[in-house]
Structure formats: structure tokens, C-alpha cells
Amino acid sequence: MKCYSCGATLGADIVCPNCGLQVKVYKKLMNTSNYYYNEALNRAAVRDLSGAVEDLQRSLKFNKNHTDARNLLGLIYYEMGEVVLAIGEWVISKNLNPNDNIADQYLKDVQNNQNQLDTVNKTIKKYNQALMYCHQGSYDLAIIQLKKVIAMNAHYVRAYQLLALLYIHEGEYQKARATLKSAFKIDAHNVTTLSYMKEVRKQLHLDGKKSPVGKKDDLVTYKSGNDTVIRPKMTFRETTAGMTILNIILGVIIGVLVTAFLVVPSVRQAAKTESNTAVSEANDTITTKDEKISSLEAEIESLEEKNTSLQEEVDSGDDKISSYDYLLQAYEAYEEKDLDSAAEALDNVNRKHLSEDAQTLYDTISEEVNEEKLSDLYSTGYSAYNKYNYEDAAEAFQEIVDIDEEYKDGYAVYYLAQSYRHLEKTQKAIKYYERVVELYPNTSRASTAESYIEELSEEDTEDTEDTEGTTTD
Structure with missing residues (x-):
């Protein structure tokens, strides 16, 4: 276990042997994180994936930099079919530890398998x-x-x-x-x-519960093949010959009436229902095809959006990696006092892609690099100004003002205005004289700047009147 402050290897003591920092709570947090990670391994071994996910989330809560836990969480998400969540965990893991991290191989395996990515898009x-x-x-x-x-x-x-x-x-x-x-x-x-x-x-x-059909004494049970048939007992009564004939006559009459009033209308109704059903099925078929067409169009549009989103994620990941690489180059150059190389490397860093600690490092290097750069530019500009080389002086002072308008307590912007005045670039000279007056009122430079503003404004007005007069003539 390493000290979070100086990076030294920690022993059994509650203080760091190198920097003397109290690490009792820190070691407890790391041990708790490792405990939940080991519990997750045990759960995953018996395919308790949901429980493993919960333990890994607890582990990362105590130590967000636990790359082994994050990589395992990605593998479990992948096993549960949650490919997008798995990729997200591996990307974070790679950014936390870009060297010798197996998450890099996982990402390459997924990205190199285009068929798998297409399948993921379709399933989602x-x-x-x-x-x-x-x-x-x-x-x-x-x-x-x-x-x-x-x-x-x-x-x-x-x-x-x-x-x-x-x-x-x-x-x-x-x-x-x-x-x-x-x-x-x-x-x-x-x-x-x-x-x-x-x-x-x-x-x-x-x-599976059976409701009783009737009393046991009123039922007859027998086997028909593999089925058990239960029916009520049949009872018989004796009938006379006259009753038999009467029953036959009544049966014939009832049959005729049933045919006239029930069978014929039923046949007609059945034919009508069949016709209506055919029409309804045809309409349903048309509607279903329209829905399928709309669904396919929407699916195509969604896939295109998903493809664009995935490409943006890949590009964003590449930008992050590139920014960290250039920041590392800038730091190495900064340590070797090669501020020009450090400045060149910082120009390629996208600060928003950096972590909080990396942004602090970026700001520290950038501040010192800019200070050295501004100092060199000021020396160059001031030397050129004293040699009456106002072109080079204006160029140097302009670059300083673009970075820090108040550099050298405003002398940079003052000499920039002076250089433009000597170069007869009146409007630019007036612009920067006005900035001297605004930023440093009640100073000798402000008084001088006000005088030059008045003088240059009058000259500019006279030149304009002369031009108009010449045009009129």
C-alpha cells in the first residue's frame, strides 16, 4: 500500500515512514475497499452477479482508484448483457491507470469487433x-x-x-x-x-387446485386412455308407449323450430361475420406493414445517432489520452527547465479533459511558462523600442498585451501605444492610450496618454478634413 501523499510504501505503523503523515483512516478505507472487492470475487464465482455488482460499487465508494474492482465490474456488466455500462467502467479505469491496464485490451477487443458493436446497438x-x-x-x-x-x-x-x-x-x-x-x-x-x-x-x-364437481356418490369416474373422465351418474325412469310417441312428435317439432329460427340465421350471421373478419384482417395487415415501415425508419435513425454517439465517445477518449500525454511531456520539460518545450506541449493539452489534480499541475506549469515567456517578450520589445525598431517592439508588446494586459504594471500596454504612435498607426495608438488611462488613472503615464490622445485626435481630424476638401475640389 502506497502513501497517498508522497507515494512511499506503508508499513504496519499508522504514520507514513517517509513524510510522517497520519494514515490510519486511509489504511482502513483501503482495507475496506479490498474486503468488498474480495467479497465480489466470491459472489461472482457462484454467479451471484447482482450481489457482486453491489459489493464492487461499495468497494469503489471507498477507493475510486481501485482499477481491479472497476475492471471486474465492467466484466460483470458485460456478462449481464450491459455492454455500454461495461465500456464506461473500462474507459474510466484506463484513464485512472493508463499503464499495464488490462482494461485497454478489453476496450480493443470490443472496438475491433464491429459485428459485436452492431449487435449491441440493435439489442438496445x-x-x-x-x-x-x-x-x-x-x-x-x-x-x-x-x-x-x-x-x-x-x-x-x-x-x-x-x-x-x-x-x-x-x-x-x-x-x-x-x-x-x-x-x-x-x-x-x-x-x-x-x-x-x-x-x-x-x-x-x-x-393446480381442483374445485369439486359434485358429491362423490353422484359421480362416475373411469379411464379413457391416459385421461380420467368424471361425469354424473345417469338415472332412468320407465316410460309408456304413448309417452314415447309424444316425445318423438315433440322432438320433430322442436327440431323444425330450431332449424327455422336458430340454424338458418346462424348460418347467415356466420357468413356475414366471416366477411367482416376478412376485411378487418386486411386492414390490420395494412396497418401492421405501415407500423413496421415506421419502426424500421426510426430504428435506422436511432442506429445512426448511436453510431455518432459511439464515435464521439471514442474521439473523446482519444482526446483525453492525448491531453494526458502532452501534459506529461510538458511536466518533463518543465522539470528540465526547458520552458519552450513545455509551452509547446501545453498548447496541445485540452484542460477540460483533465482531472482536478491534473488541472492543478497544468495551471502551475502554465503560470511559470507564461511568466518566463512574457519576461522574454518584454525584454525583446523594450530593447527594440530603445533602438527605434518600432515594428519589432510593437509585435512583442502586442503579444504580451494579448496574454496579460496589465503586465509590468501596465508598462507593456503603454509602450505598445507609443510604438504604434511612432509607426503612425493612429487608431491603434489611441486605443491603447485609452486603456492606459482606464487602467492607471491619476498616474504620469495616464497624463501623458491623455495628451497624446488629444494630439492624435486633432491630427486625425485635420487629415480627414484635408481629404474631404481635396475630394470636393
Whole structure:
């Protein structure tokens, strides 16, 4: 374990042997982080992936720089089908520790497999489409989409859970149980999967209970193949010949009436219903095709946006790596007192991509480099001014003013105005004389600047009048 202040190796004492800093709390935090990391390893070994994720998040809460924990978290997300979350963890890990980090290999494996990236895009799109269908009440379409998602990514736990939930909603508990068993093979102790399975088992237990048909003495039970048939007992009564004939006549009359009033209208109604059904099915087919076309167009647009987003993430990651590389070059040059090389390297650093500590280092180097640069420019400009080389003087003082307008207590901007006056660049001279007056009022330089402003303004007015007069003539 290294001291967070000086980087020295810590022993059993509660103070750093090198810098004397108290490290008791720090060591406790590191040990707690390592404890949760080891617990996560044990959980992952028995496929308790959800529990492992929770332990790793606790580990990173105590030590955000624990790259092994972050890499393992990415692997578990990847195993659960959460590829985007996995890539995010590996990118952070690589930025924290760019040297000899296995996360770099994980990222290369994913980025070099274009087919896998395309599959990830499609699964995310189809899963989101299934969620939209659920919100719209189109559960059948949602089930179809989720089956496609699982076919493309057999480890996507959330897809299994949503599909099982839809089966429960539709009352298809056997299918829900089979789907949840597949989810258990990936993440054996997922709380959401366990709660869904509990509900499925409860419903299957209720469906398995048989309600009594009648009293046991009134029932007849017998086997028909592999089926058990239960029916009420039949009772018979004796009837006379007259009653038999009467029953036959009544049966014929009833048959005629049934045919006239029930069968014929039923046939007509059936024909009408069949016609209406055919028309409805044709309309549904047209509507479904329109929906599929709209869905495909939306899917294409979403894939294009996703591709653009992924490319931006890749570019952003490259920019971060490049910024840290150039910052390291600037630091090495700064340590060797090569401020010109340090300044050149700093020009290639994007400060917003740096961490807080790296930004502090950047500001420290930049401040000293700029101070050295401004000092050299001022010496060059002042020497050129004294040699009446006003072109070079103006160029040097202008570069100083662009960086720090108040450098040398305003003398840089004052000599810049003086150089422009000698070069007869009146408007620029007036502009910087005015800045001297604004920044340093009640000084001798301000008084001199006011005099030159008045003088140059009068000359500029006379030149304008002469020009207008010449034009009129």
C-alpha cells in the first residue's frame, strides 16, 4: 500500500515512514475497499452477479482508484448483457491507470469487433422499442421484440425479466417460469428475478387446485386412455308407449323450430361475420406493414445517432489520452527547465479533459511558462523600442498585451501605444492610450496618454478634413 501523499510504501505503523503523515483512516478505507472487492470475487464465482455488482460499487465508494474492482465490474456488466455500462467502467479505469491496464485490451477487443458493436446497438434499440410497446399496451409486439433481443444477446438479464413480466401479465405462467430459469443461469441471486419467480410459483399453485364437481356418490369416474373422465351418474325412469310417441312428435317439432329460427340465421350471421373478419384482417395487415415501415425508419435513425454517439465517445477518449500525454511531456520539460518545450506541449493539452489534480499541475506549469515567456517578450520589445525598431517592439508588446494586459504594471500596454504612435498607426495608438488611462488613472503615464490622445485626435481630424476638401475640389 502506497502513501497517498508522497507515494512511499506503508508499513504496519499508522504514520507514513517517509513524510510522517497520519494514515490510519486511509489504511482502513483501503482495507475496506479490498474486503468488498474480495467479497465480489466470491459472489461472482457462484454467479451471484447482482450481489457482486453491489459489493464492487461499495468497494469503489471507498477507493475510486481501485482499477481491479472497476475492471471486474465492467466484466460483470458485460456478462449481464450491459455492454455500454461495461465500456464506461473500462474507459474510466484506463484513464485512472493508463499503464499495464488490462482494461485497454478489453476496450480493443470490443472496438475491433464491429459485428459485436452492431449487435449491441440493435439489442438496445429493440429493447427500448419493446418498452415503448409496453407503454402503448401492445404486449404481443413487445414479446416479439424481446425474443429477438434474447436471440441476439443471450446474456441480457433485463430482457429476460421484462419478457417474464409480460408472460405473467398474459397469464402464461409456464412460459414465464422457463424464461426466469434462463435468467437464473446468468445471475443466480437477482432480487427482481426471485420476486417474479415467487409470483409465478404462487399462480401455478393456485391453478393446480381442483374445485369439486359434485358429491362423490353422484359421480362416475373411469379411464379413457391416459385421461380420467368424471361425469354424473345417469338415472332412468320407465316410460309408456304413448309417452314415447309424444316425445318423438315433440322432438320433430322442436327440431323444425330450431332449424327455422336458430340454424338458418346462424348460418347467415356466420357468413356475414366471416366477411367482416376478412376485411378487418386486411386492414390490420395494412396497418401492421405501415407500423413496421415506421419502426424500421426510426430504428435506422436511432442506429445512426448511436453510431455518432459511439464515435464521439471514442474521439473523446482519444482526446483525453492525448491531453494526458502532452501534459506529461510538458511536466518533463518543465522539470528540465526547458520552458519552450513545455509551452509547446501545453498548447496541445485540452484542460477540460483533465482531472482536478491534473488541472492543478497544468495551471502551475502554465503560470511559470507564461511568466518566463512574457519576461522574454518584454525584454525583446523594450530593447527594440530603445533602438527605434518600432515594428519589432510593437509585435512583442502586442503579444504580451494579448496574454496579460496589465503586465509590468501596465508598462507593456503603454509602450505598445507609443510604438504604434511612432509607426503612425493612429487608431491603434489611441486605443491603447485609452486603456492606459482606464487602467492607471491619476498616474504620469495616464497624463501623458491623455495628451497624446488629444494630439492624435486633432491630427486625425485635420487629415480627414484635408481629404474631404481635396475630394470636393
